[in-house]
Amino acid sequence: MSSRSYSLLGLWPVINRWKYLVIGALALALVVSAVVALLMPNIYKSTTVFYPTDPQTTDPDRIVTEGGKLELGGRTEDLDRVITIGQSQPVAEGIIRRFRLHEHYKVGKAGDDAADNAALNEFSSNLDIVHNDRDAIELTFRDKDKVLAARIANAMVQSIDSVNQQLTFANRGKVLELYAQRRNFLQREYQSTSDSLLAGRRRYGIYGLALESRYLAKEIIETESALRRAEGEGNSSKAAGLRRALRALTKTEGGNIFNLESYTTGIDRMNTLYARFADLQNRLIKARSDYETARLGISGKISNIYVVQEAYPATRKAAPVRWFIVMSSVLITFALSVIFITLLELYRGNLSMGKPAAR
Structure with missing residues (x-):
């Protein structure tokens, strides 16, 4: 059949x-x-276009110390990082709280799990973040309120930029603390070496004057020569005075601040203290400069995003x-x-x- x-x-x-x-x-x-x-209801969409930048080119420390220029994005890792941040839950929850989208979407009060999930799902369904063929990021948000859609799109870019900066500056507080610790350590060592240097000068009579050793040797030689002449002439009183003067020039107990015994005893130590003092002084100056640069860098916020087109309220509906x-x-x-x-x-x-x- x-x-x-x-x-x-x-x-x-x-x-x-x-x-x-x-x-x-x-x-x-x-x-x-x-x-x-x-x-x-009519649905409107607003789109903002921006380029991500390499965080290393906007590092305030690098700009201040080395100089630098803003390099627009194009690297895959920069684009992926920005898109991942934009699609992350913390950014979405921050925007939902900021614009009170629980009330706007009529899903319930904030804090309720069901209401939070409904608001997050609604928000995510209205958000699109794509990488276009010109290596830029297009962020589009849809809503029945065209003004609100534009405001949320622009706020999303600001939130992405803020989180992106936090990723690059996350460890800067610790770095600044290390700079401060190094500066404080060098400050203490510098002060301690300065006190030791002052005490050594007082003890040994070495003040680092120009031609200090030459003048001491000259004075000892001249005093000793005068003593020998006085002894040869039989002038005992003059010889006794010259003998005391020579002793004062050569012995610590002679009473002279500047004498040969103290000078020879303390010259090595004082040279070491002088060298350490000069080294600590240079290191302390550099440590203070590094700390001030780091503090300036962490307090400054340079945007990691170059906005080509801000989001504006749509002139016609999208759906x-x-x-x-x-x-x-x-x-x-x-x-x-x-x-x-x-x-x-x-x-x-x-x-x-x-x-x-x-x-």
Whole structure:
């Protein structure tokens, strides 16, 4: 027994027999879809376009100490980092709290798990962050309030920039603390060495004057020569005075602050203290400069994002496309109606073939 063959042209008699039902279904679909489309609120979208930058090129420490220039993004890691930040839950929750989107979306009060999830899902469905073919980031937000959509899009860029800066500056507080500790340590060592140097000068009589050793040697030689002449001349009183003067020039207990014994005893130590003092002085100056530069760097905030186009309130709606909704509903209803009546005709045909012929 051969099976029946069907074609699209063969459906016309079937549709014609059920034309009132099909027309009624199409009319009902037209009315319902038109009412639904008219009741749907207008949805507006606002788009902002920006380029991410390399965080190393906007490092305040590097700019202050080495100089630098802003390099626009294009690196895959920079683009991926910005998109990941924009799609992260902390950024979304911050925007939801800032603009009170729980009330705007009418999902309930903030703090309730169900309301928070509903607000987050609604927010995420209205947000698009894509990397376009020009290596820029396009951030689009949709909402029935066109002004609010633009404000949220711009606020998202600010939040992304803020989080991006926090990623690059996360350890700067610790670095600044290390700079401060190094500066304070060198300050203490510098003060301690300065006190030791002052005490050594007082003890040994070495003040670092120019040609200090030459003058001491000259004075000792001249005093000793005068002593020998006085002794040769038999002038005992003069010789005694010169002898005391020579002792004062050579012995610590002689009473002179500047004497040969103290000088030879303390010269090595004082030279070491002088060298350490000069080294600590240079290191302390550099440590203070590094600390001030680091403090300036951590207090300064340089944007890691270059905004090409800010988001503005849309001048026309993005959705819904009402004529498309109505036409789609009518076409779908027509297709379902044809399928239904065709199946119904096939079912009736099978029933009629199964009945026994009358005698």
